[in-house]
Amino acid sequence: MKNLGELGERLVASWLKTQGYKLLHQGWSCRWGEIDLIATHQCKACLIFVEVKTRGDRNWDSNGLLAIDTRKQEKICQTAMLFLAQNSKLAELPCRFDVALVNYTLAANFDSRVNYLTTSQMTLNGDRYQFNLQTYLKSAFELA
Template sequence: MGASAAMAISVSQRRGNWAEQRALRLLRAAGWQLLDQQWRCRWGELDLLLHKPQRLLLVEVKSRVRSGRDGWGLASFTARKRARLSCAYRCWLAAHPRYQHCSLELVLALVPQPPAKEPVRWIRCWLGA
């Protein structure tokens, strides 16, 4: 990536990438293996998709500088967002059929940005749709 491409990354994209890396470090330390990061299809993006034997973990990462009305990003995880994630996951699974036998867990990772000192909050969710 050239210097001009790196400069084109917005502050919010840098913060999002930082938050994903923080969540990923914690999950790897817990024994999860990364399969895909920022995987995209027409339905949307899968932030992190990880694997343990017979299990998949789909992680939607939300990050804020401070907790506002949306509680570190929790309020932005709407039914519409979950429906799009479900479609994107099914698209990913169609491209990776060897994982069809695995159970899936969806987790929302609320990652505070510095200077906040709060820990990452992990919230189990359901895809719906």
Template sequence: MASNLALGAHGEELAAQYLRAAGMEIVARNWRCRYGELDLIARDRGVTCFIEVKTRSGLGFGPPAAAVTFDKQQRIRRLALLWLHEQDGPWLRIRFDVVSVLLRPGQDPAIEYLQAVF
């Protein structure tokens, strides 16, 4: 991958494909507002899922999911409330998930889907 942006975009595409194959409906990708961005928003059997995707090309800085710090979780929660406010709802059930994508040269992508992690 040429850059971190390209690496992240590729990881998000792989994550979206993975989630669709698991039967989820992708509602939004890269939703942005002035306060930040939500990577993926999906529906899973009546649950609205806010999904953070973390992609890395190696484990030198730890597994990708480790990058979803407490501060990042708080930011995602605030952004989710803003997104929900813009929608027509009702949104009775929500969940915060993480998709960890590891893209090592010469190997198949390793995707780990962590549900309801924060």
């Protein structure tokens, strides 16, 4: 299942780049936890911490949204604060916490390309699954 999550993160990272974001880290981890993606935007002086949830069609938690409860948000914020402490040049930027919800289904096509559908959605075909960026929530929660 970790591989499916990594493919979901790869899809979101590709989409962010098409939206003008610069990816700084993928899978940044410390003693508190992990932040899936850390990015900045070319036009806005802002540091973005992105939590990616990758789910199949038959999930119980609203495509991963319910998994980002208060406890998970606190863990992400603690991890972000440690990242900022270790990267003092970025610590002065305003921070934003986004959430990306990715859905996967069994793919009929085993091509490992990223297909650009629209500016708000992308599809990644890889291995045996097709991944779709379903929802991207900007400022989904705030620093606790």
